[in-house]
Amino acid sequence: MRLPGVEPGSIAWKAIILTVGLQTPVMLEIEVHHHSLSFSNSHVRSLSTNSSPSPLFSITNPSGVEEKTGIPMKGSKVVLKGMRYPELENWVQSHGYRPGQALMLWKRLYGNNIWARHSEELEGLNKDFKRMLSEHAEFKALSLKDIYTASDGTKKILFKLEDGLVIETVVIPCRRGRTTVCVSSQVGCAMNCQFCYTGRMGLKRSLSAAEIVEQAVLARRLLSHEVGTITNVVFMGMGEPLHNFENVIKAADILVDEQGLHFSPRKVTVSTSGLVPQIKRFLNESNCALAVSxxxxxxxxxxxxxxxNRKYNLEMLLGILREELRLKHNYKVLFEYVMLAGVNDSIEDAKRLIDLVRGIPCKINLISFNPHQGSQFKPTREEKMIEFRNILAEAGCIVFLRPSRGDDQMAACGQLGKLGEIQAPLLRVPAKFQGALEASL
Structure with missing residues (x-):
């Protein structure tokens, strides 16, 4: 089969197609060789119906990682923002330069208020070193597409990726001197959470570590003069961060490096919908904060x-948190709880929530649902949210009401992204909640 837009001799794309409507869906990985499609048996696997949700159709481009060294590549050039400092230092030394040159480069990429995007911005570096970088290194992972400003001062940044896809990053100023950048980890999301606009997109692809890191770098470069110092990073933008585990962990390591961006590990929060094996790994491999939706x-x-939840239910999810947090000193997980009118906001829900989190060192954020096109849910009334909060607080829970930010520019929690022609399905509403949803309309 001839594919339009694919050059002869290229192995340009891999497509993953999830067949739907079958009792046992099958996922096929297709590789493009020259002008033909080939199906590799080694890439065919069955998916149980309770497996992690997969997109109806997703395309992922090659990893861009040199197999022998693990160094991220863009064509013949290394991607600077895709390397941890030891990797950068080794690469610099491999070109005959001292480790001190690597540190000076690192500080100009991430520190000293420079945030360099090309070799001309590397003041103080050796001319030969700068020439080598211009020939062998790529500074940029993203390009700016647009910035929208909400009425409350929240900024939504649209970044264009090299393959033409677009991601969204949100910068949230706070009066208490804290400003947060909310970064995306994927284009779209495979989890299909029913209250989340991003989930309706399905998964297009995961982001590289460089594409994640540069969101924070460019947020500082573009907006620090307006919003002040960006102090916090939350992986709560587009995508399921722990579904892109390796790149998210690598990006987090770069963000907290003391010689660079120097975010505090406790001020870098990675959010998950509840991938239990990855949660266990994260709590063992990272000192950053964890949020669980x-x-x-x-x-x-x-x-x-x-x-x-069909694969990792509440018992499994909360069980792994109880088990792992016993081993972490002075560490609290953040539970995020989006309140959906008539669905999860009853007094009985509040009492059950108290029982569920008992014994887990935690804080709870109660989040107002942010409506979007095609949504079947409505936000819980403020007075009912306050009542819910008070029940939790009286039981000794640490609980906060988190207000919506940037919702008039579709920049609030659960509103990021843009739907395409193919969308993840809305799931059947359980009979007992149909009346509640109709009443809330």
Whole structure:
């Protein structure tokens, strides 16, 4: 089969197609060789119906990583922002330069208020070193497409990727001297959480470490003069961060490096919908903060609003947190709880939530649902959110009401992204909640 837009001799794309409507869906990986399609048996696998949700159709481009060294590449050039400092130092030394030159480069990429995007911005570096960098290194992973400003001062930045896809990054100023950048880890998302606009996109592809890191770098470069110092990073933008585990962990390591961006590990928060094996790895491999989107107090509701619960249910999710947090000193997980009118906001839900988190060192964020096109949910009324909060607080829980930020520019929690022709399906509403949803309309 001839594919339009694919040059002869290229191995340009891999496509993953999830067949739907079958009792046992099958995922095929297709590689393009010259002008033909080949199906590799080694890449055919069955997916159980309770497996992690997969996109209806997703395209991922090659990793761009040199196999022998693990160094991220763009064509014949290394991608500077895709390397941890030891990797950068080794690469610089491999070209005959001293480790001190690597440190000076690192500080100009990430520190000293320079945030360099090309070799001409590397003041103080050796001319030969700068020439070598211009020939063998790539500084840029993203290009700016647009910036939108919400009425509350929240900024939504649209970045264009090299393959033409677009991601969204949000910068949230706070009056208490804290400004947060919310970064994306994927284009779209495979989890299909029913209250999330991004989830309706399906998964297009995961971001590289460089594409993640540069969101924070460019947020500082573009907006620090307006919003002040950006102090916090949250991986709560587009995508499921732990579904892109290796690149997210690498990006987080770069963000907290003391010689560069120097974010505090406790001020870098990685959010997850509940991928249990990856949570275990994260708590063992990273010192950054963890947020878990809970959003329900029964498996029945969570199976519906967060399909990942069909594979990793509440007992498994909370069990791994209890087990792992016993080993971490002075560490609290953040539970995020999006309140959906008539679905998860009853007094009984509040009481069940208290029981669920008992014994887990935690804080709880109650989040107002942010409506979007095609949504079947409505936000809980403020007075009911306050009542819910008070029940939790009286039981000794650390609990906060988190206001919506940037919702008039579709920059609030659960509103990021742009739907294409192919969308993830809305799931069947359990009969007991159909009346509640109709009443909230």
């Amino acid at each position: 809970l959003n329900a107090t029964t498996d029945e509701v969570r199976n519906w609003v967060m399909p990942i």
